[in-house]
Amino acid sequence: MTYTDRELMVIAAAREIGDGELIFVGMRLPLLAFALAKRTHAPRALGLFENGIVRESPAPETPFTISDPPNIAGALWSTTTGNIMALLQQGLVDMGFIGGAEVDRYGNLNTSYIGDWKRPKVKLPGSGGGGDIASLATRFVIIMPQEKHRFRERVDYITSPGHGDGRDWRRKVGLRGGGPSALITTLAMFRFHPDTKEAYLVSFHPGQSVESVRAQTGWDLKVAADVGPTPEATHAELEIVRSCDPQGFWTR
Amino acid sequence: MTYTDRELMVIAAAREIGDGELIFVGMRLPLLAFALAKRTHAPRALGLFENGIVRESPAPETPFTISDPPNIAGALWSTTTGNIMALLQQGLVDMGFIGGAEVDRYGNLNTSYIGDWKRPKVKLPGSGGGGDIASLATRFVIIMPQEKHRFRERVDYITSPGHGDGRDWRRKVGLRGGGPSALITTLAMFRFHPDTKEAYLVSFHPGQSVESVRAQTGWDLKVAADVGPTPEATHAELEIVRSCDPQGFWTR
Amino acid sequence: MNRERAVKSYPGRPDCVPARPRSILGFVSKLTSLKDAVARFVPDGASVCLGTGLEAVIPFAAGHEIIRQGKRDLTLIGPISDMLFDQLIGAGCCRKVVAAWVGNVIAGLGHNYRRAAERGVPHPIEVEDHSNFTLALGLLAGSLGAPYIPTRSLLGTGILESNRSLKLATDPWSGEPVVLVPAIVPDVSIVHVQRSDAEGNCHLWGTLGVSREAALAARAVIVIAEEIRPREQILADPNLVLVPSLKVAAVVHEPWGALPSPCQGFYGRDHDFFMRYHEESRSPEGFRAWLDKWVLGVPDWKGFLDLLGTETLERLRVKEHHLSDPLDYGAR
């Protein structure tokens, strides 16, 4: 059974969700990943949304944005953005998903400025809740398309803090959250070294190889000793993903 | 038509309320004063209550406490204590009423400790919202029984700040509210000197005199040049007060 | 055991990142008896926030159960607390009070509070003086996971001297003085609400006071509800939900559980009860007699209500109902 990179990204993301965990979800692929996890290995996971929503189960039909009425009806709680972010700052949120325009070897994300922020080449939309999730969640997972120009040795601007310049940078700057635990791209999957906190390749998606992934990475990429193909998407997983995205708006 | 000291206190307090003003009301006599003002010269005044209530009109029957259900039904707003106090800190509240166990010549109030707070002779209930009203309201009015031992040269402990040690003390300590504008007692009425900020006698209630009031004041009392009897309670005023306190629970 | 951790007491200033109440998460029913809820989630030495609705929805049923179980060394946190803190102090349950006002609102002073603070009877207590605003801000900071919140209230007062938890500082923008109020994080907050489901998704309306901040700031929440409703009925209005149920450790169905304080839409205030308590608690012996009759002399809240009598309940019961307009959460 064939599937798209995005479908595999959703499935890989879902596998990062533990049962009973509090997950800061957000839009697009993470929303599908949350729906998948709930219907497979994490039935007791809870989803948080920055518009003020806590949901036990995803909306019956996948909303385009987190504020679409179907995402509010049937919520466990509909409160203020501040009260949701407060759960992050209280240290209660186990994991959050973040995307980015640029990432570097330590998992720092830039969604603000390409080039010098004083005279930007490109003005990106900004943090949204990304900077808060990256700062405060117990761990976070990065989901983004992989292209060499997006995978930088050093990002121009840190919007969402990863591991800074590595090692105990987060502790030194006073960040309480644990930082990025995984990086899921259109080509591969990365984790972060427990000591150096540098991203390393753990698996490549179908049709990819260590070399093809390295070719789309803007730094001298470290590779796991046991690197191999990303675990296949199962038939059951794909059926759920497709039932949540029948038009393939997100995953095609 | 005869009336009690407390009835006159209510009437004098009501006269301190301006039309269209935001008034931090509280319990007991101030609640009656607010009801009276609304039905006479200040129909557009609004009442705030520290349990989270904003009312346009007093409850149909005078409640024993501000949290009795009749004080919530028909409110303009029922919110948190914090949101009500926030209106104070925003500088939007024109006047608040405060009582006290002890007051001094500069209108500082003590409702916390008689004697040294480390080894108190008497432990009083504490600030409640009094310290906040005194700190933050544009002005406040003190209502309390007058006895020599309660009218101290200097209070043992400042719970609700008046004019400190006088002059520009409030500005020096950083208080934004204007401080006490009037002191209404069972015997008389006082105001505060615009420069020295010291309380001085402006009028005495029926049966009292400058001397009798001075005899119940614990400091060398200043007296207004035009001191005289407190303006009489009118028949109309008394009828309203008595209709709000038919059992005389508060005013007898 | 995990549950114990969720309400473990922290010495000194509460850490403003509460322990994750892991075992509390999940969708099992949390319905339990008041006895069990207090036994499990109000350990000796815990900091307990209650009386968050000011003069309304005071969880007297829970307070009396705490007394019956002889809890000790509690830190009581609440804005004005009305008569409840005075009872807990007189019964010897309390080591420290963090409050803006302690007494009997309608009658004035709290006799047990005075005896404890002035003469160490039944034993000495520590008092942390607040105003209603600084207590609300401390709980708000706790609910935000923020270390503190600055305010311009209480500048120049004795409270800054007697309450060592408050710090004087300078607003770095204006250079003006501010008071920093540190986060208050109760080990457990006990809130009385009109209705809840079995998981702790609950609705509170009428007087809020500091109930929301107290519930969000706490490491664990005990919900005492007048009514237990099916989940769909509660989640039909998710904006009204007081606190996410993942914070709730126990749900107790205890009708009339706030008496003699009022509960909007259910019952009014029993004014006379407060007045009688004030008279009867003037002496330690008088208070002891009151306690023996109303708390220790009955096995549970049902026993209290029986003593109070059905006539009183009938008199206090709300008879004129005023219903709000329903909200349409329709989505398609």
Next chain:
Amino acid sequence: MNRERAVKSYPGRPDCVPARPRSILGFVSKLTSLKDAVARFVPDGASVCLGTGLEAVIPFAAGHEIIRQGKRDLTLIGPISDMLFDQLIGAGCCRKVVAAWVGNVIAGLGHNYRRAAERGVPHPIEVEDHSNFTLALGLLAGSLGAPYIPTRSLLGTGILESNRSLKLATDPWSGEPVVLVPAIVPDVSIVHVQRSDAEGNCHLWGTLGVSREAALAARAVIVIAEEIRPREQILADPNLVLVPSLKVAAVVHEPWGALPSPCQGFYGRDHDFFMRYHEESRSPEGFRAWLDKWVLGVPDWKGFLDLLGTETLERLRVKEHHLSDPLDYGAR
């Protein structure tokens, strides 16, 4: 004239004690046309908070009227703003943006925002970068009348560098670094709600975002309502009232006024409209054409709805109604 004072624009960091909107107080009807409300309460140079419900209840009707009236030098304040800020920037109304995210949520980048920030087209704008949390905390501080609120978010980020309004400081208790977020006090906040009375006592439910903090922090509030209801119906649920009406300067009855964003219980999101805007606004000419058609080419919101067409409205209208359980506010 007093009214003008209530929305007077303050240079630099907003003072966190708003001017008392005196003339706003009092119980006259504040019902007015959107035209008048924008003309009187959104002066050139004002700081305006809108789009407080994140992707829902975005006051597009008000935004389009601001463009039609050619307002200039506005400071736009909002968390994610979706498409609205991009439109106001492209139309040349905006001097400064205070936001966590500016673009088109469903489609990504905001073309006008990019042109203005990268090339000064139609003219340069100042950007104050926030996260959703720091923006919410800034408005919360404003609503509290507090000068600032500390947070542990954004430590080590570029936002602390590019947003000079944020200060790095030390928690005096733990000695750990914190970010101080100064109070944000909009001259006027524009909130879209389901229902309001003529005085501005209003009910908002569904997605709240930062709507409450924004309304409480502002010097004045413009309420845009789907329905105008009699006062008794609104005050039958005083806990749901968003902001005390004394803060409200104007009440505008503008059904469908949040389209193409959704409004819980009334209508869904017009997804296609956002996608089409993204395509059509790629070039300045394309945006101009879009603006001429949808905003400048119509006299008012009614005109916009006519262009949109009744089929679209019918498609978006909520047809499955889910009503909440009424609340009993009975008191005796």
